[in-house]
Amino acid sequence: MAQKNPSFILHSQGKVLFEDRPIPELKSPYDVLVEPQWTGICGSDVHYWVHGRIGHFIVDAPMVLGHESAGTVSSIGASVTSLKVGDRVAMEPGVPCRRCVRCKDGKYNLCPDMAFAATPPYDGTLARYYALPEDYCYKLPEGMSMEEGALIEPTAVAVHICKQGGVKPGDSLVVFGAGPVGLLCAAVGRAFGAKKVVSVDVNEERLKFAKGYAATDVWRSKAGETVEEGAKRLVEECGLGSGADVIIDASGAEPCIQMSVHACRIGGTYVQGGMGKPDIQWPIMAMCTKELNVKGSFRYGSGDYQLAVDLVASGKLSVKELITGKVKFEDAEEAFKDVKAGKGIKILIEGPK
Template identity: 65%
Template sequence: MAPLNKNDLSNLSFILNKPNDVSFAERPKPSLASPHDVLVAVNYTGICGSDIHYWVHGAIGHYVVKDPMVLGHESAGTVVEVGDKVTSLKPGDRVALEPGYPCRRCTNCRAGHYNLCPEMAFAATPPIHGTLTGLWSSPADFCYKLPDNVSLQEGALIEPLAVAVHIVKQAAVTPGQSVVVMGAGPVGLLCAAVARAYGASKVVSVDIVQSKLDFARDFAATHVYASQRVSAEENAKAIRDLAGIPSGADAVIDASGAEPSIQASLHVVRNGGTYVQGGMGKPDINFPIMALCLKEVTAKGSFRYGAGDYALAVELVASGKVDVKKLITSVVGFKQAEEAFKKVKEGEAIKVLIAGPNEKM
């Protein structure tokens, strides 16, 4: 197949003007800002919870949409053009896009923690435009070539999988351990799958929605638990009893951000275990600090992904250790983007992919 020509491609974009007000518009085609950059035609983009939050509320924390912004950041595409200094990619290569670019020079970047870079430019985080567009310009080293056995649709799921990889790395999961994952949304499901790939012998998925737990059981969890309207301690005991871990789990991951889940997490984790906060919720919550102290729990936050996480995510899919295809509920055309957002907001899907404006449906 002949390489794509950017002059023949549309740069139609899905734009958030203000909360609950979106539109489509043809934007200027991007050019290469550096000889180390590549131009990518976006084939598929997944809808993330943060996209929904911006669409509904126009802000996440101190990130506020003040001007029209293109949404989307979970994407895969086809290389159209490469800069003069690019040697790792060529036109026609299929890639997963890592949507955030750090400064590369600050203390965090130089230490390998570029996800903590204060100058991070991240797609669909104000004021940076996102990837629900026809063409995307990117540093070549933030594009990951997809093996022949990994589809572009699977490539669009590398971004949330990389989030899960980073969370499980933070949890330091090792073979034979027990892991409890609070929340069975896309990231929670992927955390369970990555934990299994890391060799965890017991992985418990916890949620309040039975249909999500049914999916989790078929996807990666060894046990599932429907959280009850009881105290955090009672839910924690029920989880420990269910999984046969009376002393508690080696690692507990909260992928929900919900206060009751966070509270139960500290009662589920064993003495000396690890607790990782991956889900974002209210800025402040009631937290069982006594349990944290008495158990000497190692508590960590987790934010996006860092060095090696994207590459490992691609490998997990290519090797068949994580089957991200199962998460795809549906694929819609670009002009159906707003309807797809509504479907995801109503909880009717796990992961909906939006085909790029140049993709034939």
């Protein structure tokens, strides 16, 4: 069988190879075949490469990596009406069953049968071709680059987190963690109207970037202080009054999570966006007596991807600044090594030629 679908494949923990795979078939007349042009490297991709698993998702068979992609429509199914060959699209990489209770109540991101790119056992987008339903492909407006299109995926994650937090005009927002998602949460929060946006991190370079990107204020904890002391200092030094209206943790670090609860105002909202240890110590007394609204956030839901496209297209949010490196397809492994080493913010891999 003829194969011309070069792919970047994780074979096992720590072992990646380039291989030619069969070109995906369109399983539905509503599917389209896309040629990914640029793909961002997510922390989850690196985690699978280094550890071979994330929680109960275990790489026990070769898997194509990548899920933050934008590309060009190569062919379309017989029933496709919204796209044509040659359209440039951002690719939403998770397709739900569309039939379960969670899908029907509008929370398809919580579908137990979600087929998500580069999550075992499903292949990802670091290949010449990838098949998707037409309604999971979002046309890129004129003037938006394909590289920006690849960053719609993490932007949609930040949109969902900020929606979970109910960020609204005039709010004070604190975001713990100034990695790609944390930075985008700050940017989306500003776009949603937050008056004060504080980025918190321990990395001075990240904080410097955050201040020039979307944060109105930046803050760093001190060694030796308790989480209560840190929270008090954060609130005082950043002019948060009785506490922040909304706090998002995009770090997954236990001290940050604990400090967040203490730094929230009475009746405020806390959103867990970052993933860390499976179990942590939680300030339950502070949560209860403040009557905090505590929410989790997972990927993105209805309307989030399109809103991410619209925010970037309108200029209310910029993602260009996050792109700190671009490499050719054959250099994908080196790019993964750079991300693992903490180099840059977002590195993009070009599609195979």
